[in-house]
Amino acid sequence: MPLKTASHISQLDGQRITGINYSQLRALCRISGRRDGVISQSSEEAHEEFMNSYQKIFLRPKKIMPAIPLGKIRTPPSLKAVESQASQERSRSQSQGKQTQEILISHAIKALKKIPIERIQQDLQAIHKVLKIFPCFTTQLSEEVLHKISSIAIVETWERGQIIYGHNGFYLILKGFVKPYTYEDSKEDQKMVAEMLVQDYAMKRSLIQGCQFYLDWPKVSIDHLAKLIQLRTFPVNQVLVKEGRVCPFVAYICEGECSILQDIGSLINPAKKKGGGIKSVVVGRLGPMESFGEISVLQDQPSPCTIVTATELEAGIIQPETLQGIDPVTISLMLQTAQPMCGKLSQEEKYKEYKRQEKSKExxxxxxxxxxxxxxxxxxxxxxxxxxxxxxxxxxxxx
Structure with a gap:
C-alpha cells in the first residue's frame, strides 16, 4: 500500500498533522505478511493490523485547555486564618456573654436589696438565674429549692477585715473575695475567736436590754432572743414594713432612725381611695434602742403603718421562722412588752398633721x-x- 509523506499530508480526517513518528513507521513496515508490490498482495491479517495501526505514525498538536481567569478563583483560607477567625468569634462571644452576665448580676443585686415582700416576678427571675450560675447549686439542689431561695435571699455588705460566720446560712460572693480562717491548730487563735464570739453575744444582749421596755426582763429570756439575732445594715429610704402586710421580722434598732407613715388617702378624698395615689403622713419616729414588729410577727397580724428608714440603719433582726421554737414564756413577755407603732392619733389629728407637713413642704x-x-x-x-x-x-x- 503506497504511503504519503508528512510534507504531502497536512490534514488527516479533518485533523491537522504536524509530523511523522518514525519509530511507529518502522514498526509498521515490519508487519509480517505485508507486501509493497502491485502484483503480490498482503494477507488479510497484515492488512487489518496495518489499518488499525497506521494512524499512530502521524504527530498531532497537543490540545490546550482554555485558561481560567485568576480573578474568579477563590483561594481557600489558610489554617492559620481559620483559627484566627474562630478565636475572634470566641472572644466576641465571651465578651457578649460576660456583659450579659454583669447586667444580670446588677439586676439581681438591686432585687436582693429589696425586702422579700416587695420583690416582683422579674426580680425573682433575675435572682434565680444568678443562682443557676453556681454549679454547686445546680448539681445538688432542685428547681423548687432554688425558687424558694430566690424569694428569701438577701444581700449583705461586709467591710474589709470583718469575720463572717456561716452558721446561720450560706453566702454567695458576688463581689470581692474572702480568705478561709482556721483555728483548730492554734490555741491562741481559738482564744481570740472565743473572745470575739463573747463580745458579739454581749453586744446583741445589750441591744435588747437597751430597749426601754425590755429593761426588767429576766436574763434567761434575754439570752433566748440574743441567740436568734442577726445584725443587718439598711440603706436610706428603704421600706422595712408596709402598711397592711405582716412584718418580715422583729427589729431592734442599734443606730439610725426610721419614719412611721400612715396612709390617709381616704380622709383627703374618699372617692379616690383606690388607685388615686398614696397620701401618707408621718405619725412617729423610731430611733436607737427601740424595737418594732413583735405583735405583727407573733400574732400574724398586718402592720397598721409603714416603716421607712430615714437614715442608714443598723439593727438586730429576728426572722419569724426562728421564733417558732422559742419558749411560751418569752413569747408572752414579747407580746406584753411590745408597744403600738402608730401611737394613738385620731383621724382628725392625722389629717391636721398631714396638712401641717404639706404646708411645711410647700x-x-x-x-x-x-x-x-x-x-x-x-x-x-x-x-x-x-x-x-x-x-x-x-x-x-x-x-
Missing part, C-alpha cells in the same frame, strides 16, 4: 425657689465664683 419649696431666683438674678452660678456677676455675654464684673 414653705421649704418656696424658700428654695426664692433663693434660686435671687442667685440667678445676680448672676451667681455654680463654678463661676461667689461674687461673679454676669451682665451679658462676654462681660464679667468682679465685686
Amino acid at each position: 414653705w421649704d419649696h418656696i424658700k428654695k425657689q426664692v433663693l434660686s431666683d435671687a442667685l440667678f438674678y445676680n448672676g451667681i452660678r455654680q463654678g463661676c465664683g461667689k461674687w461673679t456677676l454676669n451682665r451679658g455675654p462676654g462681660k464679667t464684673t468682679d465685686k
Whole structure:
C-alpha cells in the first residue's frame, strides 16, 4: 500500500498533522505478511493490523485547555486564618456573654436589696438565674429549692477585715473575695475567736436590754432572743414594713432612725381611695434602742403603718421562722412588752398633721425657689465664683 509523506499530508480526517513518528513507521513496515508490490498482495491479517495501526505514525498538536481567569478563583483560607477567625468569634462571644452576665448580676443585686415582700416576678427571675450560675447549686439542689431561695435571699455588705460566720446560712460572693480562717491548730487563735464570739453575744444582749421596755426582763429570756439575732445594715429610704402586710421580722434598732407613715388617702378624698395615689403622713419616729414588729410577727397580724428608714440603719433582726421554737414564756413577755407603732392619733389629728407637713413642704419649696431666683438674678452660678456677676455675654464684673 503506497504511503504519503508528512510534507504531502497536512490534514488527516479533518485533523491537522504536524509530523511523522518514525519509530511507529518502522514498526509498521515490519508487519509480517505485508507486501509493497502491485502484483503480490498482503494477507488479510497484515492488512487489518496495518489499518488499525497506521494512524499512530502521524504527530498531532497537543490540545490546550482554555485558561481560567485568576480573578474568579477563590483561594481557600489558610489554617492559620481559620483559627484566627474562630478565636475572634470566641472572644466576641465571651465578651457578649460576660456583659450579659454583669447586667444580670446588677439586676439581681438591686432585687436582693429589696425586702422579700416587695420583690416582683422579674426580680425573682433575675435572682434565680444568678443562682443557676453556681454549679454547686445546680448539681445538688432542685428547681423548687432554688425558687424558694430566690424569694428569701438577701444581700449583705461586709467591710474589709470583718469575720463572717456561716452558721446561720450560706453566702454567695458576688463581689470581692474572702480568705478561709482556721483555728483548730492554734490555741491562741481559738482564744481570740472565743473572745470575739463573747463580745458579739454581749453586744446583741445589750441591744435588747437597751430597749426601754425590755429593761426588767429576766436574763434567761434575754439570752433566748440574743441567740436568734442577726445584725443587718439598711440603706436610706428603704421600706422595712408596709402598711397592711405582716412584718418580715422583729427589729431592734442599734443606730439610725426610721419614719412611721400612715396612709390617709381616704380622709383627703374618699372617692379616690383606690388607685388615686398614696397620701401618707408621718405619725412617729423610731430611733436607737427601740424595737418594732413583735405583735405583727407573733400574732400574724398586718402592720397598721409603714416603716421607712430615714437614715442608714443598723439593727438586730429576728426572722419569724426562728421564733417558732422559742419558749411560751418569752413569747408572752414579747407580746406584753411590745408597744403600738402608730401611737394613738385620731383621724382628725392625722389629717391636721398631714396638712401641717404639706404646708411645711410647700414653705421649704418656696424658700428654695426664692433663693434660686435671687442667685440667678445676680448672676451667681455654680463654678463661676461667689461674687461673679454676669451682665451679658462676654462681660464679667468682679465685686
